[in-house]
Structure formats: C-alpha cells, structure tokens
Amino acid sequence: MKKLILFAIIIATNGILAQNTNVQSEVTTTVRTIKDSDGEKKVVKNEVTKEIQKIEVGDEKANSKDMEVVDTPVQVIKSTEVINPDGSRRTVHIDRSATYESEGKTLKLELDAQGYKLIGKEGKPSQLLRKTSTNAYFYVTKDKTAIAYFDTTGNLVLEWYDSKTDSATTSIFKKVQ
Incomplete structure (x- = not known):
C-alpha cells in the first residue's frame, strides 16, 4: 500500500512540475520555384520562431488560494530549415x-x-x-x-x-x- 501511495504522489508531482513553461511556436514557410533548363525546382524555407517563457508563481495572498503569476523574460529562439530540391535538409540558426x-x-x-x-x-x-x-x-x-x-x-x-x-x-x- 505504501508503494502505491508513493507512486501516486510521484505521478502527481511530475504532472505539476512539467507545466512550468509557456511555449509559443510559429512556422513561416516560403516556397521558391526556380525554372531553368533542367525544369522546375522548388526550394522550401521554413522559419521557426519559438518563444519560451518560464512560469513563476508569486506570493500567496492572505485568505485566498489564488497566487499571482510573475512576469519573466521571454527567450526567443529562431532557426531556418532549407529543404532543397533533392530532398536534403539544412538547418541554419541565424539566417x-x-x-x-x-x-x-x-x-x-x-x-x-x-x-x-x-x-x-x-x-x-x-x-x-x-x-x-x-x-x-x-x-x-x-x-x-x-x-x-x-x-x-x-x-x-x-x-x-x-x-x-x-x-x-x-x-x-x-x-x-
């Protein structure tokens, strides 16, 4: 019985700890068509922007169970993936x-x-x-x-x-x- 209770507590705390960041992701896709003597080729460029913000909780208010969320800095990560006509891929972190x-x-x-x-x-x-x-x-x-x-x-x-x-x-x- 002790093992079952301990297991339930571990699962519950993992669920709580896993949700400590807000992540917003945006993908912008650009397709460029190149026509030459070999035919038509398409180059796909995916620009991925991720905004990651850690969630921090402020002090507990008296006579309330509500807690305020403290603003934290947002980390912005940008990368660009180029998909060539032959199917090969290349990732560039700074375009x-x-x-x-x-x-x-x-x-x-x-x-x-x-x-x-x-x-x-x-x-x-x-x-x-x-x-x-x-x-x-x-x-x-x-x-x-x-x-x-x-x-x-x-x-x-x-x-x-x-x-x-x-x-x-x-x-x-x-x-x-």
Whole structure:
C-alpha cells in the first residue's frame, strides 16, 4: 500500500512540475520555384520562431488560494530549415540573408543548399559563400577565393590574400536590410 501511495504522489508531482513553461511556436514557410533548363525546382524555407517563457508563481495572498503569476523574460529562439530540391535538409540558426554594402559595392545574400549565394545586379548568382568547420565561410568567385565571416554587429567581413605582396586585405560590408 505504501508503494502505491508513493507512486501516486510521484505521478502527481511530475504532472505539476512539467507545466512550468509557456511555449509559443510559429512556422513561416516560403516556397521558391526556380525554372531553368533542367525544369522546375522548388526550394522550401521554413522559419521557426519559438518563444519560451518560464512560469513563476508569486506570493500567496492572505485568505485566498489564488497566487499571482510573475512576469519573466521571454527567450526567443529562431532557426531556418532549407529543404532543397533533392530532398536534403539544412538547418541554419541565424539566417544572414540580407543586402550588404561597402564602398559603392552591393552584395545580396540568399540561403542555398550549402551556404549562401550572392546575387548580382542582374539577379543571377555570381559568388558563393561555403561554410567551413570554424564558423567562417569560403568566399568563392570566378578568379578569387577569400575567407568570409560575420562580425558581432552582423556585418560581412571578407579577407583576401594577395600572394604578390604576401599580405591580407580586409573588406567590411555593412548590413543594409
């Protein structure tokens, strides 16, 4: 009998303890259709935003069984999942898709299957950003390769190596949108 009562108490307290957070989740799905010589391809982008708030109870009021709920900070977690035409999936915790400018040059970044593609003035991809294992990217053009990363303010930093002068050149592209 003692075991049965103990078991009932454990089950009851687990039910009470499990409900100590409010979670609100929102998913925004964007489907982009790309038509080219190979046919029509669809790229699906799911942006998931979760708002998590811990529930804390205030002091008990005198002569009442009611307790006030104390406001606590809301933690917002955002992630983006890209589903490629071949069915492969990629999750990005910070989507850096935006427009960046530096010294009259404008770069527009968009997520793709392996990193980001940079869209030129004509609306066609011209360069690529490919993720490395050190939280940086390879910046690949037709004739050059550089290292790219995002600084703490969200700007895109490119570091080029010049073999003729044996030095590195840094370009900082500020986030516009």
